[in-house]
Amino acid sequence: MPVLPLAPFLHFGRNDKRVRPAATYRTLICASASGLVILMRGDLERVLFDEPAIHRRLDEMAAQISDEYRERDLTVIAVLHGSLMFVADLLRRIPLPLKLECLSVASYHGKVQTSGDVIFIPATASRFGGGQTALPNVAGRDILILDDILDSGHTLAAVREILETAKPQSIRVCVLLSKKKQRAREVDTDYVGFEIEDEFVVGYGLDFRERYRNLPYIGVLRRELLEQPDK
Ligand code: IMP
Ligand code: MG
Numbered sequence: 206m207p208v209l210p211l212a213p214f215l216h217f218g219r220n221d222k223r224v225r226p227a228a229t230y231r232t233l234i235c236a237s238a239s240g241l242v243i244l245m246r247g248d249l250e251r252v253l254f255d256e257p258a259i260h261r262r263l264d265e266m267a268a269q270i271s272d273e274y275r276e277r278d279l280t281v282i283a284v285l286h287g288s289l290m291f292v293a294d295l296l297r298r299i300p301l302p303l304k305l306e307c308l309s310v311a312s313y314h315g316k317v318q319t320s321g322d323v324i325f326i327p328a329t330a331s332r333f334g335g336g337q338t339a340l341p342n343v344a345g346r347d348i349l350i351l352d353d354i355l356d357s358g359h360t361l362a363a364v365r366e367i368l369e370t371a372k373p374q375s376i377r378v379c380v381l382l383s384k385k386k387q388r389a390r391e392v393d394t395d396y397v398g399f400e401i402e403d404e405f406v407v408g409y410g411l412d413f414r415e416r417y418r419n420l421p422y423i424g425v426l427r428r429e430l431l432e433q434p435d436k
Pocket of ligand 1: 352355357358360405406411
C-alpha cells in the first residue's frame, strides 16, 4: 500500500470549510481500512495462515492444476460466497483458457454447525433460464469445483451430485481448507490447500454471519463470539 503524505491533512481544522486535497481523502480511507482489519484481528483467537503463506500455497496449487489440465476443456465451478477470494487469487495464477461458472449455496443459515439442508441459489439464474437448480452447460467438459472449506461434507457432496446430472467429462474437487474430522458425508478431494483442526475459522472469504470475509488472512474466531446472539 503506498504511503501517502499526512501533511495536507494536518493543515485543516475540524470545521475548516476549505476543499481538502484528494491525497488527504486517500490517506483517511487507507488509515480507516487498516484500522478495520486491526479491529477484526481482535476477534481472533489466533492467526492460522497469513497472506504470504496463503499466496505461497496458491502458487503451488496453481502450478499443479495448470499442469494437469493443460490439454483439457476446463470449467471451474466456484461455490460462492466463501470461495470468492480463493477463486480470484487462484485463477489468476492458472494460464489456461478455462471457463468460470458460479453456484451459490447456503447450508449454515447463520449457525456454526451445518444444517445439512443445502439450498442452491442460482448465482447467474438469468443466463441459465432461472429456477432453483439452473445449471451451467458443462456437458463433456472437465469440471473443477472450487470451495473455501470442507467441513461436514454436506455442501460439496450435494454440489457434486447435482453437477453429475449435467453429464460432464470429469469432476474434481479443490478446497482451500479441509477440516480433519469425521464427516457426515464423505467427499473425495483432489487438491487441498491446508488441512486444519476442527475449529471455526474466518477471513479470506470465510465468514461468521457474513462478517470477516474481507480479512486478508485466515484465523480462528474467539469461541465466545460464536456463542453470542446474532445482532
Ligand atoms: P459443510 O457442508 O459442512 O462441508 O460446510 C461447507 C460450507 O460451510 C463451506 O463452504 C463454508 O461456507 C461453511 N463453513 C464450514 N466450516 C466453516 C468455518 O470454519 N468457517 C466459516 N465457514 C465454514
Ligand atoms: Mg459460509
